Amino acid sequence: MTNERRVLVHPDKASLAGSVAARFITKVIDVIEDRGEATVVLTGGTMGIAILAAINDSAARDSVDWKRVNFWWGDERWLPEGDAERNDHQAREALLDHIDIDESRVHPFLSSDKGVELDDAASLYAAELSDNAPEGHDGLPHFDITFLGVGPDGHIASLFPERGGIREKDLNVISVRNAPKPPPERLSLTLPVINSSQRVWLVLAGPDKAGALGLTLAGASSIEVPAAGVEGRRRTLFFVDNEAAAEVPENLTTPGLFWTGEDA
Template sequence: MRSVVIYPDQQAVANATAARLGVTVADVIARRGAAHVVLTGGTVGVGLLASLATSPLAELIDWTSVHVWWGDERFVGAGDPDRNEGQAQEALLRHVPLPEENIHRIGNSDDFATAEDAASAYSAEIADHGGPGWDVLMLGMGPDGHVASLFPDHPVYAAAGDAEAVAVHDSPKPPPTRVSLSLASINRAREVWVVAAGAPKADAVARGLAGDRTLPVAAVAGTERTLWLLDAAASTQI
C-alpha cells in the first residue's frame, strides 16, 4: 500500500520530510534502542538533511543511537564532490554528534580497485551489523524512474539478485561507475520514502504509482509502509 503526500513546492518537500525524519528517528530509538537510516543524494535529499540540521528536532535525537547508510554512491575518489556522503557530511552529519563509527560509507576508488570490491565490502559491513531492516530508507527518483543507482533496462536492475550491494557500470547518468543497494536490500526496509519534486518527474511518478515495473521506482516497497513525498509539480499526472 503506497501513501502519497503532496506539498506545494520543492522546499516544502525538503522541510516537511526533514521534520518527518526527525520525529520518526526519535520514535524508533525510543522503541528499538537504535535507528538505521539510509540516506539519498540529489537536490531534495541534500536539502532535507540541511533542513534537519537547523531544526529543533535535531536536538531531540540521541545521535549516538543512529546509524547512517547510503542507498548508492558514485565510485570516484574520496574527496570528489560527486560523492553523496560528502554532500551529506556538509549538510547534516558534521553538525550533529553522530559517532564516526555509526557512519557507514560506501567505498571509494582511492581505497578499492573496482566497484565490485567496494560493493562486496559494503555487503560485508551490512552483514556485520546483522543485515538491519532499515528503519527509514529514503530514495530520490530520476525523471527516468531510477532509484538509488538502479536504472530502467540496466542489467543490474534486471538481474534483481539477493546481494546487499552491487556494482553498476555504464550508468546512463554520470559518473558511469557506481555502487548501489540491491532491490532486495531496499525492500527489506520497514519504511521506504520516495522523495521527488519537479515537473520533469511527473510522468515517472504516475507510472510508478500505477505499478509499471519497467521503472525501478515501481518495484520498491517497505515492509510496513511505502511513502511518496511529492511537490505539486511532480504530481500533475497522477
C-alpha cells in the same frame, strides 16, 4: 503489519523538504525509544540533500540522540574520497558534520582512491551489511527508514531501467558500469535490500519527475520503471510537490485510496 502506500503532496520544494525533515526527526525519536537505536539509509540528489539540510536547520534537530543513529547509503558514485559529487560528502556537509554522531555507526561506500577495485568495493559493502545484521535478519541490518530519490526515468539508487541491476535478486550490493548518467561507475544496494526496510520514503520534486511518478503509481513494471518495484515492509511513502504530481492520472488521486494533500 500490512504495508501501507501513500502519496503526500506539498506545495513546493521548500515545504516538501521541511515537512519530510520534521517527520524524520519525530520518527527517529520514536524508533530510538522503541528499539534503542535507529538505522537509516541516505540518498543523494537535490531533494535528498535538501532534506538533510532542513533537518540541520530544524529547531528540533538536537532532540535526536544522534549517537544512536546508524547511517548507510543506498548508492554512491565511484569517485575519490571528499569529491563534491559523492553522496557521503554532500551528506556530511548538509548534516553529519553538524551533529554529534558516533563515527563507528557511519557506513559510507569505499571511494575510488582506496586501492580497491569496483567489484571488490561492492563485495566489501555487502560484507559490512552482513557484519551489522541482527541474528536471523537475512544478513542485513534492521533498516528503519530508507530514503530514495527518483530520476525522470524512474531510476532509484543506481538501479536504472532495463539494466541488469534492477533485475538482481541474489546480491545485496552491485557494482554499476556504463550508467546512463555520469559518473558511469557506481555502487548500489539492490531492490531486495531496499525493500527490506521497514519504511521507504521516496522524494520527488519538479515537473521532470511527473511522468515517472505517474507510471510508478499506475503499476508499471519495475524493470521499466524501477521506482514501481519499491515496497517497504511497513510503509512506502511518496513525498512529492505539486509539480511532480501534475501528470498523475485522476483516478489515482482519489482521496481515501492512497493519496492525500496533507502530511498527516
